[in-house]
Each structure stands twice: as structure tokens, then as C-alpha cells.
Amino acid sequence: MRAADAAPAATRTGTVRTEVSDGPVVGRLEGPGHSVAAYRGVPYAAPPVGPDRFGPPRPHPGWREPLRADRAVGTVPPQLPSPFAALMGDPVDPPQTEACLTVNVWAPVNGAGRRPVLVWLPGGSFLTGGADLPRYDGAELAAQEGIVVVLVNYRLGALGFLAPSWAGPATVEGTGTSLSFRTAPGTTHVTNAGLLDQIAALSWVKREIHAFGGDPGRITVIGQSAGGQSLAALLALPQVRPLFRRAALHSAPLGMEPLTREEAARTADAFLAALDGEDPRSVSAERLLRAQRHVLTLPRPRGDVRPPFQLVADGTVVPADLPRALRDSPPGDGLDLLMGVTRHECALWYGKDPATARMTREEVAAEFAAVFGARAEEALRHYSAGVTPPVAFEELKTDAFFTAPTQRFAGLAQEWGATVRLFRFDWRVPGGNAALRACHCVEIPFLLGRAEARRAPIFADADQEQMAALRVRVRGLWGEFVRSGIPAADWRPYRREDPVVRVVGGERDGELLDSLPEPGRLPLWG
16 A cells, blocks of 8 residues: 555554555554544654754654554653643653654544644643643544644753754755755754754654545644744744644743843853763763753843743744744735633742742832833733732733733734634633632643543642533634634634634633733733
8 A cells, every 4th residue: 555545444453554654553543432543653753863863853764564653651752850740640750762753643533535634732841741741632632523633742951952052053945745954064963953843743744644534735733832932933934834724822932032042052051061071962861851950950040931941043943033034924825823822821830839929019010110111110000900919920921921922923923914813711720729720731631631631630629521511612613723714603813903812711701802911901012
């Protein structure tokens, strides 16, 4: 069977088999009624090991024997423990491997015809996360909405974003399914390797998703948190834009600028010093993670909460000024773009933080002065109405990093011809974790995840029947966006002259607002 003709086929053993260009792949039946073919750990590029550890992704050499992608549990890229792992129900120490340039695919096995495709770029501050965490399982979403779901692993932390002064950028060449990365002769270390991984994964999906019953002409990419920040940068790359038809940015911290080359070089100097002269290309992954842990403990400039390993403005794949780059080279008409935030993004970091809880009005006023200058008192009045100083501080950070930049980006996208729809996710964490409110990541279990992920401590006091009902509605909205670009008939596109924001979840579920920030706050942000 030629790869071009392949599609998932069930066997008598409860496994499924298909074939991609690199070789045959075996998956397993999962999901409701075993109606979904699941493939975990399918390579989209060669393992970035040895001399390629810090290089751009390379084509996989392929395999002859069937690739066993029928594992119940997969692996994640090398990483330190997430401070939120226990709260979110993630394994504290998941299996890790540097051979991490893989995707997980969930594809319905019943029915005929090519299905629309959802590709999810997971977040985690460019430091943690991965496609194989229980909260990113795509079987239920694939079954309910009849779509193919793809989760992407990419290099994290120093392995993905270490940028010493001698690192060089990689130029994206080619188009569509034949993208490649060109570097200067002798370059062994590239900037933004983790972002290049994402590009390679999207090119692979465009080329190979037909083997899983997917339609390469109907691909939607969703980036959440760091994945959303990555996707925003990818929109500015003309070579990448043809790889998908629709895009969604969830909780993208667009208020956090990429590192400059100088900032990234200083981080790299500290990292290399922690290695005591050892070559980062040859030490163990564990040794790299220890050096990374050291860098994470170093003091940062006041107000700089950006992860030390993240996107670097190299002027090649990540522009220094993203809005200007998008104006100069707009992605073009025809892009359906869904953007949104959770109502209380920064409650994840500050809602239960003892130091934040002790903040006085004077300390909070100083934070407002650093952001608003002469308008600080006016802004503080808007943010302090009916809440404590720590909550005012938390909501300031939510608007600064997420909410206001998202609405500005929506206006920019409208200018270059995208059809934009905005949402605000309002479902609140109840009970003992109520201080987290509608925090960062709270929308994920209403789209993705296995049942065990919904039993995580963050949801311990939640009404599971209520969650299940909302989960069906949310999956329905997002599934319709993947299929048609229009999540609901009454969800009008966002325009500057008609700024529509739909509330999803919470007491105001389905309402249409005119601003992502709370009333009266948007003018403060210009």
C-alpha cells in the first residue's frame, strides 16, 4: 500500500495500522466505544541528539519494521518538574527523552471521507509540558467532534531555546510540505530550535495527515500559553502560513516580548558557567537540567517575569517587533482566527501566593506606577473597586500580559484581513481552590484530557455533571470552528467598530461583551 492511499485500519488484536512516508505505524483503539485510533510518539523529525542536539530539526531516516505507537503512556521532552504539576494532575516525574520530536494523533475510525484536523501546540512557559500529559489526551474530542486531533512535542528549556552569542539563526526555506532549514556553514547551535521543531511538525502534519484520515486542506492550529505565543510568531512567517487554514490563540502572553539576543546571551553565559566548562553538546540531559535549574534561581530585573529560556528575537524566525512584521508581511486574507483568555489568567501564579497576599496598597500602587506612570492613580481606582490590593495587582498582571495585548492583536489581525473572533473563558475553580478563579489553563479540560485529568486537585470540588455539560458545549463550539471557521451563528466577528467578545462558561455563558478587559479598563491601555 502506498502512503498516499493509507488510512487507519483496525486489526483483530485491537490495534490499528497505517503508513506514513517514513514507514508503517501501529496504534491502538481508545476513546468512547474504542472508536478512536490513537498513535503516540510518531516522529516528525529525526531525534535531536549528538551533534544535532542544538541544531535545527532534520528529516527522519525512516523505518522498515512497524513503528509501535500503540503505547498507553508516552514520553515528554526533558524538563524540570512543573510547580503546578500536582495541582493540574500531571505526573510529577513523567518519562522523558531527548528523542522528543514526535506527535500524538487521535483519529476516528468510523465513517468515510477526510476529516478536519486540529493541531495543538501545548504551553508550559517554554520550560515544561508535552503532548503525553493526561490533560492533553485527544481521544474524547476526536470522538465527539469527528475530527483528527494532533498534539505536538517540541524541545523545551535550554534544549529548545538556549541562545549563546555564537548561535546562528536558521532560515526557513521551501513551501508547504517541503520546508527545510538552512544555516550558515559550521553552525551547530541555532536560535529558537524549539520553534523550528513546531514548524517541522506542522509541515509533517500537512504532508502526512491523510494517512490518519485527515484533510490537509482543513488544518486548524491551536496554541495555548507558550504555544499561543509561538503561533503568533509563526503567523509572521510567509513559508509557514500555507500549512494551516485556521488558527486559535489561547491565553497567549502577548504582553511578554521575546528576549533580545543580548538578554539571551547573558542567560546562556550563566547556563554555561553552571556547566563548569563542560560542552553542552555532550553532557547528559540531567546535567543540562541541573544547569537550567541554577539559571532559574538567579535574580531577575524588577518586573521581568519572562522565562529565561524562550523565544529569542533573532530577526529571522522571530521578529523583534511582531506587530510591525505582521503589518509589513501580513498573513493575507482568508485566515479564520479565534483568540481568547481566561478571565483571571494570573490567578494561577498569584491567587494562592503568600507573598502576593501580603501586598499592601502602597506596594500595589508602586506596581501600577511602573506600568501607567502619571495615570497610575486613575488606573488603581479602576482596578481596586470592590477588591483587595492583592487582587488588584493580580488583575493588573492579567491585563498587562494577556487581556489587553490580545484585544490589540485582534484589531491588528482585522487590519490584515483575518476574520477574528474573541472569547473570554469564565468558568471558575470552586471550593478549596476558589482563589484560582478562572485561571490560566482552566479551559483545557473542557476540550482535551482523559477522565483522570478531570480528577486533578484543581477540580476536586467541582460539580462533575456541570463540568461534563459545559465540556460538551465547549467542544461543540471549537469543533465547529475547526470545521467551518464559525463556532456559532450568533458569534459575530470582532471589529474595532463592533468589538464582540463571547463569554464561555460561568454565570454569563453565551453573553456578548464589548471588551476583554473589565469595563472602563481598556482605554487605560491605549
